Amino acid sequence: MATTVVVSLPSTTVVSKVLVKPQPLQVPTVLPDIAILQANVQVPFAAIGKLFDYLRANPAVAARLNQVYPTRGIFKNAATTNPISDQKLTIDLSPNRISHIPAYLQAALMPHGLTEVLDFFNAVTGTYLDSILGALSATINVDLGAIHKSHNVNFRLCDYTPDTASATSENGCGAHRDYGTFTIIFQDGIQGLEIEDPANPGVWQPIPADATVVLCGWCAHIISGGKLNAVRHRVRRQPGTRRLSAVLFVAPDLNVALKPMVAGMPAVNFSDKILAGEIQVKWFKEIMGKRWRWREGNEDLKDGDLITQDEDIEKLILG
Template identity: 30%
Template sequence: MQLPTVDFAEFKDGDSKDALEIGQKLFAACRDVGFAYLVNTGIPQEQIDEMFNWSAKLFALPIETKLKASHPPEGWKHRGYSGVGREQVSQLVFDPDELRAIRTGKKILSNNWIPDEDFPGFQSHAMSFYNTCRGFQLSTLLPALALGLDLPKDFFLRYHEANENQLRLLHYPGAPTSVFESGEKGRIGAHTDFGTATLLFQDDCGGLEVETPSQPGVFMPVPPQPGTVVFNIGDFLMRWSNDTLKSTLHRVRAPPRREDDQSDGMTKERFSMAYFMGADKEKIVECLPGCFGPKKPKKYEPIEAGEYINMRLNATY
């Protein structure tokens, strides 16, 4: 099995029969799998490649330079550089101080940059790439999703005005293949994303796996495909849709050793870039129209978007 592919070439302004069919195909992918390959997004491959080059240069910087933009100690201040092993995937938060910080307020997060004199050009290129992803999100992706759900095409735009998104540059260092095969080390364990949805850009290393919808606990590979962007639904949108759309477990493993392996027993480093989309924290959402009825009652109460994320981090949902 492989992920469905959604082609946006004919979406244009979202008012045509072709646009509706694209939206319906995106909806089907979100309902049945929770993941899809997207093509013809309008995000230039040259810009993606350039951002991967910047990411490689970033992670190759001396540690003392990277730490000039160190991630703060508080988990909810999700900005800056996190070193190898500092961040672990978890759906739960138990530290009392961190929980208190999460509960007590809606905090505006400022970006945390390495000073431009230490890494000239990075900030402008990163922001340009971020804005390109946001352009696709607002002009095409969210309208297509709304059409697929038989909603006005601007429906989701009303809930995504405040730019509550994150661009994360991810680096998985190379290591001896034996430590991955023995289970001594991994890359990132099975998890779901918290927010509305995610765009994931992969290099050519491979390793991403998604849980097979019909076989819980069985994961299928999602190999890099030139010219595609991987898209997936987050937990917030799954709740918002009354579990009509699927937020699916996924993980990253070291790619299997090939018969023609010429790597001297080393698994090469992997780079990926994730653009996480989030709803405006102060917007209250309730079950999407068309996702409930006499045979499918509402499972969840209306909730403020920021409160939902806090609940997830508080381990009470």
């Protein structure tokens, strides 16, 4: 009989639902802030690589895809010409963006991996979103479902290809914390994902290359009053080796006011703006996105190399 396994750790909560065969979770003892999701959803890494290859080989198609979302783009390849940006290519999708891709363009991309990619993200969202929200709700005694009614999710594919402007750079994805409630990261078996030891800043612990992990983000940190930590992580490249990953981001509804929702005094000294609920998720996402896009080579910032994304957010949310 299938069972539900829940593991609660200081800053991550992981749920393995009905599709998973009962087995112990393999949690690295040196990483108190991370747990492994025993995922049973098949990740279509061959299709993911195929989709990246097709868009790189067909820039006209990639350009038409980016016209669907001209403000931010969908296929991002700044790393092919920018040696100081994160050295990776990305494809950013969401239910809203997908709905705006013209039928003819979807049809053109379906034979090149898009079908498998969309099926995968639909399966992951349907299988894990509500379960993980439920586990987090139980951890902090707050009904997170009430502020996640719209299923505000984003899908990201990452191609840490060696064919970039800085082929020998180890920087695949710079150190950061995600903005949302939680993130699920699926890896293809190539080493690269690392988590910062919260007790020893600057010390990085590698995550098993085939592990699927769930990390809490800044929204979870704020809503939980600091009981859940936003987990700092990064990706290091292995020069000459291609690495693929698929990521699901989950955040509260865009109109939600970001403030502690737990009973009692927050465990963290938050800013007056946060305590008063003056910051909404939509605005918070935009603020985070500017420095994220600079790091990925898609936006210019005058102080881009002077302050990190995490420092920017800490100045905003902490007292």
